[in-house]
Amino acid sequence: MRAGRAVGLLLGVAADAALGDPRRGHPVAGFGRLAQTAERVLHRDERAAGVLYSGLLVGGTAALGVLADRAARRGGPAAEAAVTALATWAVLGGASLADEGTAMGRLLDAGDLDGARGRLAHLCGREAAHLDEQGLARATVESLAENTSDAVVAPLVWGAVFGVPGLLGYRAANTLDAMVGHRSPHYLRFGWASARLDDALNLGPARLAAVLTALCAPVVGGSAGGAWRTWRRDASAHPSPNAGQIEAAFAGALQIRLGGRTVYGHTTEQRPIMGEGRTADAGDVRRSVELSRVIGSVTGALAAVAVVAFGVRRG
Numbered sequence: 204m205r206a207g208r209a210v211g212l213l214l215g216v217a218a219d220a221a222l223g224d225p226r227r228g229h230p231v232a233g234f235g236r237l238a239q240t241a242e243r244v245l246h247r248d249e250r251a252a253g254v255l256y257s258g259l260l261v262g263g264t265a266a267l268g269v270l271a272d273r274a275a276r277r278g279g280p281a282a283e284a285a286v287t288a289l290a291t292w293a294v295l296g297g298a299s300l301a302d303e304g305t306a307m308g309r310l311l312d313a314g315d316l317d318g319a320r321g322r323l324a325h326l327c328g329r330e331a332a333h334l335d336e337q338g339l340a341r342a343t344v345e346s347l348a349e350n351t352s353d354a355v356v357a358p359l360v361w362g363a364v365f366g367v368p369g370l371l372g373y374r375a376a377n378t379l380d381a382m383v384g385h386r387s388p389h390y391l392r393f394g395w396a397s398a399r400l401d402d403a404l405n406l407g408p409a410r411l412a413a414v415l416t417a418l419c420a421p422v423v424g425g426s427a428g429g430a431w432r433t434w435r436r437d438a439s440a441h442p443s444p445n446a447g448q449i450e451a452a453f454a455g456a457l458q459i460r461l462g463g464r465t466v467y468g469h470t471t472e473q474r475p476i477m478g479e480g481r482t483a484d485a486g487d488v489r490r491s492v493e494l495s496r497v498i499g500s501v502t503g504a505l506a507a508v509a510v511v512a513f514g515v516r517r518g
Contacts, residue, residue, distance in 0.1 A: 205514035207276070207283030208366050209507040212359065214284065215291020216503035220496075223298040230293045231378060234264065238382055246393055253393040257379055257400055265372030272367040290367045294374035296354030297499040300326075300347060304492040307343045311336055311485035326350070328385075330466040340483040344491045345461055348416075348453040349446045351495040353377055356415065356502050357408035363506035376400050386470060402444055409445035412498065413438065413452040419497045420456035423490050430456035433478050440475035447477070454478030456494065457487050 238260055245256045268290070275286035303325045310319040319339045320331040326346040334342065357377070361369035376397070383390045384398035417430035433455025434448065441447020441462075454461040454477045461483065462474040 205283075205366075205510045207280035208287050208363075208514070209510040210280075211284040211287025212291055212362055212510065213503060213507050214288035215295060215362075216297075216359070216499065218288060218292040219295040219298050220500075222292070223302065224296070225293070231374060234260075234375060234378060235382065238379060242383065248392050250392050250395050253383070253396040256383075256393070257376070257396040260379060261372055261375045261400065264375035265368045268366075268368030268371035275367070287362070287367055287370075290370045291358070291362055294358045294362075294370050295499075296350065297496065300350050300354060301492050301496055304343060304347045304488060304495070307339070308485050308488040308492065311340055311343075311488060328467055333466075337482045337484065340485055340488050341461055341463070342465075343488045344453060344457070344459070344483045345446075345450050347488070347491040347495050348449045351498055352409050352412035352445065352449045353405065355495070355499040356412040357405050359502045359506040360408045360411065361404070363509050373404055376404055385467070405445040409448040412502075413448040415498050415501055416449055416452035416456055416494065419494060419501055422497050423456075423493045425456035425490065425494065426458055427456070429458050429478075437475065437477040441477070442472065442474065451477040453491060453494065457483075457490055459483045459487055 241256060241260060245252055245259075271286055271290070272283075275283045303322070307319055307322055307326070310316075310322060314336075316336060316339065319336075320334060323329065323331040323334075323339060323342060323346075326343060329342050331339065331342070354377070358370055358373050361373040363369075365372070379397040380394075380401035382397075383394035384401060385394065413430075413434045417427045417434065420427045420430045430452045434452040436451075437454070438447040438451040441450065450461055458478070458480050459482065460476055460478045460480060462476045462478075465472045465474050
């Protein structure tokens with residue numbers, strides 16, 4: 204059985220929780236710099252160029268993962284666990300997400316709206332200059348929800364299925380989507396492939412994340428039934444096929460309303476309202492951080508169990 208992979212996933216989750224992101228030389232930052240260089244060379248206002256860009260970077264990263272995985276497996280379960288743990292730690296964003304959410308909650312509690320507006324850029328690319336306390340809280344909760352799915356649940360799912368190649372390949376695809384997958388004029392065609400690949404890779408994990416939100420909601424004093432009902436009723440109205448899943452579940456779990464007018468640097472969206480009741484506040488930001496942490500821990504445990512339960516014996 205794939206005990207090495209299972210143990211590695213658990214160790215990686217524990218390392219992320221205890222240590223957070225590497226202080227220097229973060230592999231994802233290095234990949235981002237490589238992607239920027241490749242973009243300068245390959246960018247054209249056409250989909251074909253974006254397909255090449257995404258294929259080279261994601262495929263190349265996954266191929267490196269295959270080589271690392273094979274080398275680790277030849278070293279035995281301990282080596283496989285160590286390499287999987289390092290890859291898991293490198294790609295997970297749970298601790299940094301919680302840190303940013305906690306910082307936002309403190310700023311909002313202190314009434315420091317200017318500080319919170321500046322800090323929001325660490326979580327998302329929204330225009331924050333004119334957001335009030337409730338707008339900042341809503342943006343933070345939505346970002347915490349979406350990134351819980353993208354930066355925690357999804358990498359663990361792909362790590363459980365494919366090991367190190369799944370971890371690294373998924374994170375590469377998700378990073379490219381964040382860099383070029385938005386609908387600005389510069390990236391509308393070039394970023395199409397990166398955006399669609401990220402959508403495809405998150406179809407299953409996003410829905411699993413919504414289910415886990417409902418299951419974990421009572422741990423933070425939330426409503427499991429509210430999360431389930433709001434997810435089933437409101438998620439499909441969101442413009443994203445995946446972000447709306449967990450955002451709707453968070454809204455129902457916390458019994459708040461999310462959605463509405465959302466301004467980015469290049470566009471303004473009028474998103475559908477998800478959930479019922481009051482608008483978000485600083486307390487909901489803190490509860491979202493705790494809910495995200497619980498979901499991450501549960502996902503790590505489930506990923507390890509799945510590897511052991513459904514893994515195949517090596518020949």
